Amino acid sequence: MKKVALFFAWLPSMLFAQLNFNNLNLFSSAGQKFVEQAVTDGILLLRQDYYLLDSTTNIKYGWNNQEMFSSVYSTAIHVGNRYFVSDYFVHPWQADSRYLQFQDTVLIPTISQTHQRKLTDTIWTKQSYDISSITAIKDSCLYMLDSLQLPVSGFNLDTTSGNKEGWLVWVVTPDTLMNDKSPIEIITYKHSLTIEPQTNLYEIPKPTFTKKIIGAFYVIPHVPQVGLLEFQMGGILFVQNNQWFVHKIKLAEQKVEEPQKPTLTPIQEPTLDAKEKKKNRKTK
Helix, strand or coil: CCCCCEEECCCCCCEEEECCCCCCCCCCHHHHHHHHHHHHHHEEEEEEEEEEEECCCCCEECCCCCCCCEEEEEEEEEECCEEEEEHHHHCHHHHCHHHHHHCCCCEEEEEEEEEEEECCCCCCEECCCCHHHEEEEECCCEEEECCCCCCCCCECECCCCEEEEEEEEEEEECCCCCCCCCCCEEEEEEEEEEECCCCCEEEECCCCCCCEEEEEEEEEEEEEECCEEEEEEEEEEEEECCEEEEEECCCCCCCCCCCCCCCCCCCCCCCHHHHHHHHHHHHC
């Protein structure tokens, strides 16, 4: 059976789907729909609310009588037990045109609340996270986050090198100004990459559609056994200076502690009080 690998550019758990290769061509429109359905649960929609804090008076400012100044939407891609997020999540005001007129003032943007929902949900829920768990992966474009907890694990990684016949996955909305009820779509393109062991960044063509991009990633299908297809994470997409890249993901390996070698240890003599208590128990 032909082995296929799938790269993801933004987060889910290990996904398996029963597959009949005689009836399904992964590179047809039906195959695109199959990929979209398989990766959906690995994507979280995020909403960062923030206010402006006057550094001289300590007064908080919202917008138009709201408790927040603005909200910015992005995605988190679930890989293993971690999440990969963009700068839209870490510094949402950097992508917010409303903030431009205040950026050179004494007003400091401050995140107030974080909300999340799955693509298949309609209700946003509050989510707390530990800011110290955020690790920068690529300049100010890509970050890894440990503290958004879900009861399931995320995508497995494709860690092998060589030629990959994967898919670029784009999470988009037709709304220029996104809100809580904006429709979300997934667009997929077949794309080949040659992965090299010492290379992390790979240029890709700009998308040809005009819809607003919320997040993106690259996935690779892998066949673990007959009749099963697992979609593995290959990389996260980000844009820098108007050029799009796939960033290959690496998760730090956990150190396995070696068992301590047997050695001499002192024997603790019982104290006087302990001896008295033991003596009293015997006399009872």
